[in-house]
Amino acid sequence: MFEEGQLYSTVSTDADGQVQVHLGEDHPGFTDPAYRARRGDIAAAALAHRPGQPVPTIDYTEQEHEIWRLVSAELAPKHERYAHSEFLAAKAVLDLPTDHVPQLHEVTERLLPLTGWSYTAAPGLVPLREFYADLGARTFNSTQYLRHPSQPLYTPEPDIIHEVIGHANQLASPRFAAIVEAAGRASERLETDEAMQFVADVFWFSIEFGVIAEGGVTKAYGAGILSSYGEMDEFGHMDIRPLDLGQMGTLNYDITAYQPILFRAEGLAHLEDVVGHFFATVDDDLAAGLRAQASAHV
Template identity: 35%
Template sequence: MSPPEPHVANAPSPGAAPDWTIPQDWAHYTAEEHATWDTLFARQAKLLPGRASEAYLRGLDVLKLSKPGIPDFEELSERLMKLTGWQVVAVPGLVPDDAFFDHMANRRFVAGNFIRRPDQLDYLQEPDVFHDVFGHVPMLADPVFADYLVAYGQGGQRALGLDALKYLGRLYWYSVEFGLIAEPEGLRIYGSGIVSSYAESQFALDDPSPNRIGFDLARVMRTEYRIDDFQQNYFVIPSFDELLRVTVETDFAPLYEQLKAQPDIRIAEILPDDEVLTNGTQDYARSRTAIQIAQT
């Protein structure tokens, strides 16, 4: 989730409910589409042990996502409801912020019901069923993280009237999508944008290029990000309990006003009071910039 995207429709598409949900229509998936899921799943399931957080791997197991083929949302929701009260609902694509926050605040996770083509295994700009279900849903089986997303959804509803979605979107980006956590064995990934990406699952932990910085709420919400490449900053939480605590104990209204009075923090910038775990070389970002310049 990020601030409103220009390609989000103004009204639900034909056949969609007023809350933008649609039937998953599990029977409509082709054998090729199920095979695409299986290919993506096998590749990530082999890579993630020792990289993904304990909570993520535990969720992957208890939700039985290793079953071949694209998961049936009804079956998945039955398991989730017993664990944390969440359910998965299908949508045709990105939805407006008010619908997104309402679903989240009421423990409904919106997931695209389409899957990428076989020639798009490594990158797809719009989130598909693999990103949404494989990337996000295992974390919904963790009670603490499940409560964090409810609190985030409730905060999003309040932020709609405070002209603060830019800041809240950054919190989602750097936690739910691209967050790292410090576990006893070392840094681990939990953000869906990382765990669902074969390349970034390795880059986020192994590459010397990005900064890895201790999580600070205001710092995160001031920090710009990019949507079209690997991240140049990763923020590291000490625990999901701490992430939830900071979220529910913070009065966001005055915080937003403070943030509006301060400049945004540029991507890859290190501040004097940052808790820097890795001061990245930024070699990857510089090489990508050089390539882009050469192509112009």
């Protein structure tokens, strides 16, 4: 399993109120002071945001718009080849702009009439229970920064390309959106941290890195795959296993590498019957029982 904090660079506020994003030494922007300052400014806008206020508007630079244009153009043909038809249909209906970085309010305006979902700003890490509680209310916490321009087709952490091209297109499907909402609502029933983490790990192997059979071919629906230029070329060669909630909730994995083990649903109805039903019904006892069964088979 993973600790969610590993996904995002740490954000802190100095005594003088200056917001800093602490990039790892292997981050492409670590030695770029302009990029680090930009990340701090964008994080500060999210930190200053309060519920009920308009989502912060970011004045994106031409360089940032160019990153969005490039990645959108490079991902499009890979989506046509590798994405499940439900994702492709939702993407077509949502019709995100490809010529500029959309503001989060633009994403909400397109998404809300389709599935009732909205986007709000996050500086980076959102505490697990808060993140899932918001999913249960059909609200997605999204970062607003973009990856470093030196590596436009790679990011070591979720940026707005992952959050919007990956997740918003997914959430434009009523069927995928219902599964995500059920995962969020599960957090209202779970009392133990272990059960909450189990749900988060099943979410990782489904909503983030899920694959699905379609027409005799393995297709992707997970946002982590479909927002990654490199991962789309690799996922078909991985160890692809049948859906197994116990394994999905307990398997150790490395978020810094392509996922070597994936779990495939045999169709969208199968995904709903297994993963969707699990999210809709899981409680502390069920999560503990699945964890125990998985441990017994190791």
